[in-house]
Amino acid sequence: MLEREKFTRLKGLRVGLITNHTGEDRDRNPTIDLLKSAPGVELKALFSPEHGIRGAVDERVGDTVDQKTGLPVHSLYGERSKPAPEQLKDLDALVFDIQDVGCRFYTYTATMGLTLELPARTARNTSCLTASTRSMV
Numbered sequence: 001m002l003e004r005e006k007f008t009r010l011k012g013l014r015v016g017l018i019t020n021h022t023g024e025d026r027d028r029n030p031t032i033d034l035l036k037s038a039p040g041v042e043l044k045a046l047f048s049p050e051h052g053i054r055g056a057v058d059e060r061v062g063d064t065v066d067q068k069t070g071l072p073v074h075s076l077y078g079e080r081s082k083p084a085p086e087q088l089k090d091l092d093a094l095v096f097d098i099q100d101v102g103c104r105f106y107t108y109t110a111t112m113g114l115t116l117e118l119p120a121r122t123a124r125n126t127s128c129l130t131a132s133t134r135s136m137v
Contacts, residue, residue: 002095003034011040013092016083018047018076021054023097031097036069043071044090049098050077 002009003025015035017023023031032053035043046053046069052061053073060078065071074080074087083094 007035007038007041010035010038010093010095014042014044014090016045016047016088016091016094017043018049018083018094018096018098020049020052020098022099031095032066032069032071035095036071043069045087046071046073047083047087047094048073048075048077052077 017032017035019031021030025031025034032043032046035041046066048061048064053064053066061075062078063075064073066073074083076082088094
C-alpha cells in the first residue's frame, strides 16, 4: 500500500518501523530497505517484536543496532512490550508491518494493540499506520 502510493503518507515525516523478517513487499524486498530508501521519508528507528528484527532469535532480545542500516533497534520483546515515550520523541509516525499467520500464541497482535494506544497515552500527535499484509494461512 505505502509503496504503491509512493510513500506519500510518510513524506516529510520522521518514521519508526515495527517489523520483523515478514515485513516485505511482493518482490521480497524488506520494508526496512524500502522505507530507508524512500524519497522524502526519514526512517529513524526500528522496533523489534518477538524473535528479533530479522526473525532469527527464539528468546527475549535487548536493544541493538541494525547492521545493514545502522539504525537503532528497540526491542519490544524484552524489558518492554511497547515503545517507550522517550523512543517516540523524535518520531512523527509509526508503521507496523508484520504478517500474521493467525496463531494467537504469537505476541504480534498484542504488540500492534499496544502500539495503537500510544498516541492517546503519550498525548503526542504520532500517527500509527499498519501496512497491508497477507496472511500465510
